[in-house]
Amino acid sequence: MIIKSFLLLCLALNVCLAGKAGIIRPCRFYDRKCIADNLKANSRCTPIVRGFVPNQYTIRNVRFEAPFFNASFIDRSLTIRNHDKCRISEFYYNVPTDSLVLSVDCPNLVLESNRTLIQHRSKQEDSCYNYHICGTYPLIRLTAHIRDADKLDLCSSFVFGDVTELPIFAINPLDKKTQNFLSRDLTLLNVFERECIFYRAHFLMCYFINSLYCNFGCN
Numbered sequence: 001m002i003i004k005s006f007l008l009l010c011l012a013l014n015v016c017l018a019g020k021a022g023i024i025r026p027c028r029f030y031d032r033k034c035i036a037d038n039l040k041a042n043s044r045c046t047p048i049v050r051g052f053v054p055n056q057y058t059i060r061n062v063r064f065e066a067p068f069f070n071a072s073f074i075d076r077s078l079t080i081r082n083h084d085k086c087r088i089s090e091f092y093y094n095v096p097t098d099s100l101v102l103s104v105d106c107p108n109l110v111l112e113s114n115r116t117l118i119q120h121r122s123k124q125e126d127s128c129y130n131y132h133i134c135g136t137y138p139l140i141r142l143t144a145h146i147r148d149a150d151k152l153d154l155c156s157s158f159v160f161g162d163v164t165e166l167p168i169f170a171i172n173p174l175d176k177k178t179q180n181f182l183s184r185d186l187t188l189l190n191v192f193e194r195e196c197i198f199y200r201a202h203f204l205m206c207y208f209i210n211s212l213y214c215n216f217g218c219n
């Protein structure tokens with residue numbers, strides 16, 4: 001039963017934070033054990049976790065789609081830095097809607113990549129461009145609205161990635177063709193960055209929670 005499991009934990013630890021009717025914050029956000037215990041009590045995640053997130057790591061060949069730009073992107077080698085600096089910034093159950101809201105704030109996240117941009121056009125072949133990009137995002141805020149609060153499944157939940165401020169970035173084209181292409185103006189950059197983080201958010205959230213709190217078994 002949903003209410004039983006998290007309410008019990010909450011009373012036992014005596015740290016329930018008061019809120020609106022039906023909203024329960026059973027844990028202080030910095031209390032890793034409390035949050036881990038709560039996730040465990042309301043899901044099938046396993047408490048056997050790696051115990052840390054590396055300050056820097058590289059993943060290969062991750063693709064994302066940017067429909068607004070009629071483009072696809074492939075990060076051939078994507079290096080992520082400061083993922084270990086993320087912190088939980090919201091954690092509450094809503095009893096009437098049977099949901100958990102979980103947010104994680106990631107300051108100064110750095111994404112560095114050798115990227116291939118594939119530009120699609122109607123009735124034409126795709127064009128490919130290659131460049132190196134390094135972006136520092138002042139604050140990325142990840143939010144998962146997880147339904148069925150007694151059978152939480154982070155892996156199948158959508159994670160929203162909010163780009164609260166545009167990144168500071170450097171782009172270096174890796175060939176002449178790309179150089180010409182990239183000389184276009186960058187006023188649409190904020191649209192692009194939001195689409196990009198839309199695709200990254202689920203991974204960033206799952207890797208963080210699965211490594212430090214409770215392992216839901218995805219990625």
Ligand SMILES: *[C@@H]1O[C@H](CO)[C@@H](O)[C@H](O)[C@H]1NC(C)=O
Binds near residue numbers: 070122
């Ligand atoms: C995407 O393609 C459509 C149709 O060709 C075009 O009108 C639009 O400007 C393209 N989007 C961008 C951002 O170039």
Ligand SMILES: *[C@@H]1O[C@H](CO)[C@@H](O)[C@H](O)[C@H]1NC(C)=O
Binds near residue numbers: 114132174
């Ligand atoms: C990115 O591409 C550059 C130029 O081709 C290459 O020197 C560099 O090693 C690549 N970086 C990674 C992480 O693969």
